[in-house]
Amino acid sequence: MSHEDFPTENPAVVTCGLPYPTGDLHVGHLRTYVNGDAFSRGLRKLGQDTALVSGTDMHGTPIAVQALEEGVSPLELGLERHEQYAETFPDFNIEFDNYGHTDEETNVELTKEFVRAWEENDHVYEKEIQVAYDPDADQWLPDRYVEGTCPYCGEHARGDECDDGCQRHLEPGEIENPTSAITGNDAEYRERAHKFLRLSDFQEYLEGFINRMEGTNNAKNQPREWIEGGLEDFCITRDLDWGIDYPGEGGDDLVLYVWVDAPIEYVASTKQYSERVGTDEFDWAEPWRDGDGEIVHVIGRDIIQHHTVFWPSMLKGAGYNEPRAVCATGFVNLNGKALSTSKNRAIWAREYLDEGFHPDLFRYYIATASGFERDVNFSWERFQETVNSELADVVGNFAYRALLFAERNFDGTPDVALSDDVETEIASAMDDYEDALNDYDLRSAGEVAVGLARYGNEYIQSAEPWKLDDDEAAPVIRDCVQLTKAVAVLLQPFTPEKADDLWSQLGEDGSAADATIADCLQEPPAEFDEPEALFEKIEDERVAELNEKLEASIEEASSDEDESESVDVEDLTEERISFDDFQELDLRVGRIESAEGVEGADKLVKLTVDIGVETRQIVAGLKQLHDTDDLEGQTVVVVANLEQAELFGVESNGMVLAAGEQADLLTTHGDAEPGTKIK
Numbered sequence: 001m002s003h004e005d006f007p008t009e010n011p012a013v014v015t016c017g018l019p020y021p022t023g024d025l026h027v028g029h030l031r032t033y034v035n036g037d038a039f040s041r042g043l044r045k046l047g048q049d050t051a052l053v054s055g056t057d058m059h060g061t062p063i064a065v066q067a068l069e070e071g072v073s074p075l076e077l078g079l080e081r082h083e084q085y086a087e088t089f090p091d092f093n094i095e096f097d098n099y100g101h102t103d104e105e106t107n108v109e110l111t112k113e114f115v116r117a118w119e120e121n122d123h124v125y126e127k128e129i130q131v132a133y134d135p136d137a138d139q140w141l142p143d144r145y146v147e148g149t150c151p152y153c154g155e156h157a158r159g160d161e162c163d164d165g166c167q168r169h170l171e172p173g174e175i176e177n178p179t180s181a182i183t184g185n186d187a188e189y190r191e192r193a194h195k196f197l198r199l200s201d202f203q204e205y206l207e208g209f210i211n212r213m214e215g216t217n218n219a220k221n222q223p224r225e226w227i228e229g230g231l232e233d234f235c236i237t238r239d240l241d242w243g244i245d246y247p248g249e250g251g252d253d254l255v256l257y258v259w260v261d262a263p264i265e266y267v268a269s270t271k272q273y274s275e276r277v278g279t280d281e282f283d284w285a286e287p288w289r290d291g292d293g294e295i296v297h298v299i300g301r302d303i304i305q306h307h308t309v310f311w312p313s314m315l316k317g318a319g320y321n322e323p324r325a326v327c328a329t330g331f332v333n334l335n336g337k338a339l340s341t342s343k344n345r346a347i348w349a350r351e352y353l354d355e356g357f358h359p360d361l362f363r364y365y366i367a368t369a370s371g372f373e374r375d376v377n378f379s380w381e382r383f384q385e386t387v388n389s390e391l392a393d394v395v396g397n398f399a400y401r402a403l404l405f406a407e408r409n410f411d412g413t414p415d416v417a418l419s420d421d422v423e424t425e426i427a428s429a430m431d432d433y434e435d436a437l438n439d440y441d442l443r444s445a446g447e448v449a450v451g452l453a454r455y456g457n458e459y460i461q462s463a464e465p466w467k468l469d470d471d472e473a474a475p476v477i478r479d480c481v482q483l484t485k486a487v488a489v490l491l492q493p494f495t496p497e498k499a500d501d502l503w504s505q506l507g508e509d510g511s512a513a514d515a516t517i518a519d520c521l522q523e524p525p526a527e528f529d530e531p532e533a534l535f536e537k538i539e540d541e542r543v544a545e546l547n548e549k550l551e552a553s554i555e556e557a558s559s560d561e562d563e564s565e566s567v568d569v570e571d572l573t574e575e576r577i578s579f580d581d582f583q584e585l586d587l588r589v590g591r592i593e594s595a596e597g598v599e600g601a602d603k604l605v606k607l608t609v610d611i612g613v614e615t616r617q618i619v620a621g622l623k624q625l626h627d628t629d630d631l632e633g634q635t636v637v638v639v640a641n642l643e644q645a646e647l648f649g650v651e652s653n654g655m656v657l658a659a660g661e662q663a664d665l666l667t668t669h670g671d672a673e674p675g676t677k678i679k
């Protein structure tokens, strides 16, 4: 890597943080991919050879947990979503040169090579640690199988990440008050041998690296605290069936932690690209290993630690090159809260497309709505304003006026010289654009492109070529066609398809993707056809409609959040029962006399229920859903003739009826006395 300004002689690889396949993609996820795609297209514009790679992150516990719930294999579930993502990206004009997944052989083999290299270089050791264990389910609780309290900030945390609080990575054994996500019971900590990557080996290296690393300020500054505070070693194995088997000594029943094989997919994906296109020009895998190359990671701001602490150590420990830059995008929020798949608070990628909006509108909006690292509050009004006032009124309007005048009066570009003023204006825009990309500042690069169209609009407005004869108008229109061409080139990384439309309106051959910024000053074709409007404005009524939909879905999401999960209505049972069958159920009105928790079973509660003729002891799964004090005195419906059972050593003699996951208790609404038969 050179640390020289882009473009350098080296190949560059831009990577995007891997999407994790637990749900559909939302516009928050897309921010990383749009920015990564726009940045790599921007580098190409500067003349840098660039590959854009990513892949789906298939392993780890969240997908294993979800697959278990859905009764499918993690691989099946992961592959289904992987294919869906691979299809969605091109719909947003996000064009990866290679998009793989972490369970492919290339990545599995490469990951094993990394681990073996760390072992050979003596960076791995084994240590007995405390790992959460669910004694009832008789299994280890890696990562998301355990929940509890973050030891750093006291917030509720899930497994390996404090995602509601300080966002720190949590090592196994760190979570306090662990409970099992499988049974809801208290978990215990048991001793277990695991493998560690000795991060302290890289302390000095990382201190130097963080000073060299380029990218956004959040990525350059946040890790300092972690690095300077001394590095905790990184547990690289898990007790799980789903993942890449530990390849080294004595780890037969362990798999690698998902954060080991996930970033290695950046290298694997680049390798696949290289194998596919051949090594005629150069070996794309080289930037990682041998030759010089520029590695740029584009990620969400929640995974800075992984990319600036763990990942450079992993690379270094296996003899790989280090990243040149880490660019961490801010989050996309709705009403100040981050979009989230599990909380169902989102504008889905598919939903946006189904509204009939062109993908380039979203791309431009999200890449320029705010600085790279700042959070953005998604708003349809801001989206409308950006599209209408920047893309339609400035870019579209200018290009249409310029090209229409040119076509009507000159059949294309007037045959006169470009003025010095406009040449200077375009040249200085090219410089600013190059500087912006070298600062990893997409927003400014977008502003340069639109700024040139704004300049053009003012120019044509004040020169008033419609009041001039053709000879006088020719130099003005010549300038304006050149400005239009420059705008098409500079805007292409943001709006690739729209730029291509403009490119062909200009009578240019091929694609605006192949143009570099030097083409901003190349003469436009002498002839072209009548232009068409590039951008349509978005009407206010449309925004009102979209806002209504959005409010409804936010409301739904927050009520889902209150209930902690959404209601899944089951299909009706097709088979009918006879009235006689129904009469066999002896349903009675009951009144709860007392309620207390069952020791060792978090969700169970022991009830004594007066059912008129007698008092019954019944064990019910209500405890986490109802305060035991609130239960006393409640009127309930009891299945009195259910066979007796023993639950956690406590006898249960009947059943209390309740609806759904939240155990909404059935009751009567008049004054039916205990013992009254229900029919």
Ligand SMILES: Nc1ncnc2c1ncn2[C@@H]1O[C@H](COP(=O)(O)OP(=O)(O)OP(=O)(O)O)[C@@H](O)[C@H]1O
Binding pocket: 017, 018, 019, 020, 021, 022, 026, 027, 028, 029, 031, 032, 299, 300, 301, 302, 303, 330, 331, 332, 333, 338, 339, 340, 341, 342, 343
């Ligand atoms: N609202 C968001 N804005 C920007 N980036 C996001 C947003 N949500 C997720 N990402 C990025 O996508 C990556 C994968 O996210 P993840 O699968 O955790 O999605 P999620 O929607 O946050 O899901 P969940 O809320 O269920 O954890 C994250 O590491 C993050 O960088």
Ligand SMILES: [Zn+2]
Binding pocket: 150, 151, 152, 153, 154, 155, 157, 162, 165, 166, 167, 168
């Ligand atoms: Zn925390």
